[in-house]
Amino acid sequence: MSNVRKQKRANKSLPFFFKDEFKVSFIIIFISTILLITTFTFDIVPPILNRGIQPATFPKALLVLIISLTLIIYYLSKKKPWKIEKKLPRTFFLTLLSFIFFVVISKTLDFFLAISILSIFVSYNWGEKRLFYLLLVGIIFPVIVFIFFETILGLRFPPGIITNIYYN
Numbered sequence: 001m002s003n004v005r006k007q008k009r010a011n012k013s014l015p016f017f018f019k020d021e022f023k024v025s026f027i028i029i030f031i032s033t034i035l036l037i038t039t040f041t042f043d044i045v046p047p048i049l050n051r052g053i054q055p056a057t058f059p060k061a062l063l064v065l066i067i068s069l070t071l072i073i074y075y076l077s078k079k080k081p082w083k084i085e086k087k088l089p090r091t092f093f094l095t096l097l098s099f100i101f102f103v104v105i106s107k108t109l110d111f112f113l114a115i116s117i118l119s120i121f122v123s124y125n126w127g128e129k130r131l132f133y134l135l136l137v138g139i140i141f142p143v144i145v146f147i148f149f150e151t152i153l154g155l156r157f158p159p160g161i162i163t164n165i166y167y168n
Contacts (some may be wrong), residue, residue, distance in 0.1 A: 006055075021074060021078070021081070025070050025071070025077075028066065029067050030132055032063045032067050035059070035063055036059075036060060036063040036064070036067075039056045040056070041059050042056035042059075044056075058153060082168045091126060094125045095122055095125060095126075098121045098122055098125070098145045099118075101118070101121070102115075102117070102118045105117060106158075106160075110158055110160025110162045110163060111158050111160055112142055112146060112163055113161060113162055115145055116139065117138070118139045119137050119138050119142065120134050120135070120137060122140040123137050127142055
């Protein structure tokens with residue numbers, strides 16, 4: 001009788017709040033919500049000083065996007081549970097390393113160049129081996145980011161090799 005009772009308990013799944021998918025999603029949403037609440041304390045810039053959107057609008061939009069994407073990922077993880085890995089794949093560590101290179105290149109050479117190198121490096125490590133598509137991603141993605149920040153948000157990129165050519 002006790003073996004049957006133990007076996008029933010062993011087959012019973014954990015409540016949703018003990019599962020890793022929920023824990024990770026909850027932490028991301030909790031921190032994002034705290035940061036989102038903090039953005040409501042930002043000062044409003046007078047229209048004469050405002051070159052684009054209000055300073056608090058972009059962080060709010062970004063945090064709402066993070067919360068939305070986290071909810072989508074959590075929903076998808078309920079349909080197809082996460083695979084438990086004994087060790088993280090090599091691409092994970094190379095991606096982290098690429099962010100360190102991004103910071104170094106953006107501070108020393110150029111922010112635009114750093115975005116381009118980062119997008120090529122990450123695309124290559126995640127499996128894209130065709131040179132044409134790597135160059136396409138390395139050119140189109142930074143141009144889209146540049147246009148978005150320069151025209152829509154009205155923000156200038158920090159000075160560097162390529163941005164100095166554009167601004168001069």
